Amino acid sequence: MRQAGRSLPEFRALRERHSFFDLVRSPELTAEVTLQPVQRLGVDAAILFSDIVTPLQAIGIDVEMRSGVGPVFAHPFRTAADLDRLRPLEPDTDLAHVIEAVRILVKELDVPLIGFAGAPFTMASYLVEGGPSRDWARTKALMLGDPELWRALLDRLASLSLASLRAQVGAGAAAVQLFDSWVGALDPHHYAESVMPASAKVLRGLADLGVPRIHFGVSTGELLGMMGKAGADVVGVDWRTPILDGWARVGPLAVQGNLDPAILGAPWEVVAREADRILDAIDGRPGHIFNLGHGVPADADPDVLARLVDHVHRRTQT
């Protein structure tokens, strides 16, 4: 349950005193906010508190987390000259705080810790647009209009993701999740040609570490097969695709999903019935991780989340 923190009063209390990147840069605070949803909800794994853009921030790119908006870059990526700003990540120095946070968490947690990184396309979308977007027009124009520069950009971003995830696993993360949150906006032809190679560089670059690699996106119904082939062990399937149809496209891998998070605002009976519909479809088949199809809405009721976790546990633990 990614982004569960923002629905919790204990997280909001911390955010009143600290900026987003203060939380990211302090190992103790990162550990604290990573633990909050685990303690409150009883989920089966923790996911490192982070953001898609944190490796960019770590190498000195000027980015601000604007409340109610998202990450906003002072200088968006526009030309080949901007490549020079994307220097390689030196984990021991640039990510010392992240490594320390992972070490603290691995000691404190009773459940596995999942490492976090943004995938090259989604990182590029923020960097090229300068912030969140509804149509990713600049990103697509760069991808199709200057494929050479695009490939160079995605290759650098892939190196950042890969270095960050390797460092997290090195410090004790038991699995990783690569977030390509906005890749579902693409034509599958463009995904295959212009994005998949960079995602594969990240995922295949982790193969020797032997940890499960989860590959996440939304609106990715037509991309699921390729997202698996990029080197994932688990592929996220959002609620737009029935879980078994999605699994058929993913092939011989595991799947994660696929409850629509917007449903959490409906009465509890509806939430339980919708969870049951997914579990009934799965019917005990091994290799399914029950999860929401996207992040937890900020206004979700933590009691409903806890009840959902409990409900799924009671239905699946024998």
Place this chain on the structure above:
Amino acid sequence: MRQAGRSLPEFRALRERHSFFDLVRSPELTAEVTLQPVQRLGVDAAILFSDIVTPLQAIGIDVEMRSGVGPVFAHPFRTAADLDRLRPLEPDTDLAHVIEAVRILVKELDVPLIGFAGAPFTMASYLVEGGPSRDWARTKALMLGDPELWRALLDRLASLSLASLRAQVGAGAAAVQLFDSWVGALDPHHYAESVMPASAKVLRGLADLGVPRIHFGVSTGELLGMMGKAGADVVGVDWRTPILDGWARVGPLAVQGNLDPAILGAPWEVVAREADRILDAIDGRPGHIFNLGHGVPADADPDVLARLVDHVHRRTQT
């Protein structure tokens, strides 16, 4: 090319002097802005200038078109008591201006006029959320939490859409397009259960008129088959689904699409190549309407749009 107007300087000039609903309420101005993209771009059909919420505005619901936001309702739909505000549409009085605009256009146009209406789900989403939304959480909570009220709401909205489209065809529109712009946010199970019957009421309710019925949405990869079965003659396929895959799901109907409008910002060679990729896939098979997969971006270059129309004409007219 829906929403082509907003990219044209002649439309912007009119909008500086008139509010959105002033344009909708004046038959002469509606006709003028409907004609603008036809005259400038040379497209093969015109689509009536309107909005998803105009039938609601026509029955006296308080809605404002806020610049850069979209339609915003003073009093969102919340309870069964709100049903009383959704009185039936009396086309001869409530839509006199629309009927008159259609009559003017049918006289002035050399190409067919396509009637416009929002589909029940998308109309409901604006009315329930009170405006545009990113997750449609209130809409989904109502749909799943109070299915009886939801059905009553969608039934009334279907009646509004149907009455509006019948009036437009009665005045001379040669085809209709039912816009379910946001329905792709749904789980297909919920679409089948809670939305498709209302869309079918609109589309099947037009069958006796004998005009082609186009059914449009985005992110609808998993819904295409049902959108056809709801009673459409043509189903829109957005760029997330390859056009032939989409057509296979649509079945023995025509398809419309599927160029990603975000691509219009790329260099012309890219736009032409991407259009060619769609036309190559179609390979002359009858029953394909070349179009964008969504509305024209406000910052699109009209010259690129005109060049694209010309390019498609040269490739398809023999």
